[in-house]
Amino acid sequence: MRLGVSRKLLSRVKTTEQGITVNGERVYTNDRLKEGDILEVRMEQEQSEDILPQPLPLDIVYEDRDLLIVNKPPGIVVHPTHGHYTGTIANAAVYHWREQGERVRFRPVHRLDEDTSGLVAIAKNPYIHQQLSEQLQAGEVEKRYWAYVYGAPKIVNGTVDEPIDRDTDNPHVRVVRPDGYPSVTHYGTEMIFGEGLAAKVSLKLETGRTHQIRVHMKHIGCPLIGDKLYGFAGEEETDEGIKPVTKAGGSATLEAAVQRQALHAAILAFTHPITRERMRFEAALPQDLQDLENELRKL
Structure with missing residues (x-):
């Protein structure tokens, strides 16, 4: 019988009083079980x-x-x-x-x-x-996100399969680099605003690197709106911040519409380790991103 317990965790259980018992009696890990035995594993x-x-x-x-x-x-x-x-x-x-x-x-x-x-x-x-x-x-945990980005992906639905690692000049920043860790992000374009000035995208992570979505979206020329660390691709950054998105007849400063990167972890699904039930949770879009979408619809 396999418990699926790691060696490190098992070593802790073995040192716990009454850590592993069969029918109420303490046993060793190499003892054999019989049909009908009740095995209990306890942790402090x-x-x-x-x-x-x-x-x-x-x-x-x-x-x-x-x-x-x-x-x-x-x-x-x-x-x-x-x-x-x-x-x-x-x-x-x-x-x-x-x-x-x-x-x-x-x-x-x-x-x-x-x-x-x-x-x-x-x-x-x-x-x-x-x-x-x-x-x-x-890869058995499903994680899906909503994001609002500058521009619109050239490929409407696609995959960014580019390795990520720390920037050699700034260890707090991650970048796409050939010798980085394998990183895969799947995305789909849900809405396009202002004839391509901005877009709403859905994202599914196949790997979970630090800042993965933010780095990958910047890599394809669509950085997240409000992302102060990874900036705005295609426009010059100034001491006053990122230039506003403009269109004929007016302008909209989207940086002022949201005070953080426009990214929301909306769906989480996994198999419960005890019940083995597949569980799926969903979190509604928060108010600040709803307000941002309303502003984008005006472009």
């Missing part, structure tokens, strides 16, 4: 001692004893980092669990950039984290 409950619980808003889409799915607003960091020790999704989740009387360590299965909104999956124990991480690596 953990909690994030280094994360300050904070009573912050937390948009919970789904929660059970194993998983927490939240809809992250823009401008919020998922996990505390240097310069962001408080005010994160982690701080809010740890407070939520404390109020529920749960001892849980914060384990995000994946992350979103600070200014990207949408769905984030959080595992509530190491086994769930391991199982969902393996699904991610195997």
Whole structure:
């Protein structure tokens, strides 16, 4: 019988009192099972001692004893980092669990950039984290995004298959480079505004590199509206910022219409590691991107 438990996790379970039992009796991993035996694997409950619980808003889409799915607003960091020790999704989740009387360590299965909104999956124990991480690596987790970009893709529906790695001159920036890590983004053009001045695109990730969507869309000449890090392809950047999109008879400063990169993680689907049920979650487009689309329709 295969439990699907990693060696690292299994070593932790083996050191836990009553970690592995059959019919209530502690056993070794090489013991054989008989039909009708009840096998139980126990892990110590953990909690994030280094994360300050904070009573912050937390948009919970789904929660059970194993998983927490939240809809992250823009401008919020998922996990505390240097310069962001408080005010994160982690701080809010740890407070939520404390109020529920749960001892849980914060384990995000994946992350979103600070200014990207949408769905984030959080595992509530190491086994769930391991199982969902393996699904991610195997391409079995579906992640779909909405984005608003400058220009319109020359190929309406396509795939960007270009390796990504750090910029040698700026380690905080990712770029397409031949010696980078394999990175694949599938996209579809949903709407075109102002005769090609901007577009709404849907995106599906086959890999999950840092800034992948932002880098790939810039690479094909359609950077995300509001993206301060990767700029606006095809127009000169100035000290005052990115030039506004213009058209005959007027202009529209789309940078002022949205205060962050116009990217939203709208759909998340995976197989629940315990129930084996295929689960699918969807987060509606947030208000700031709805407002941006309304402005784009005026172009």
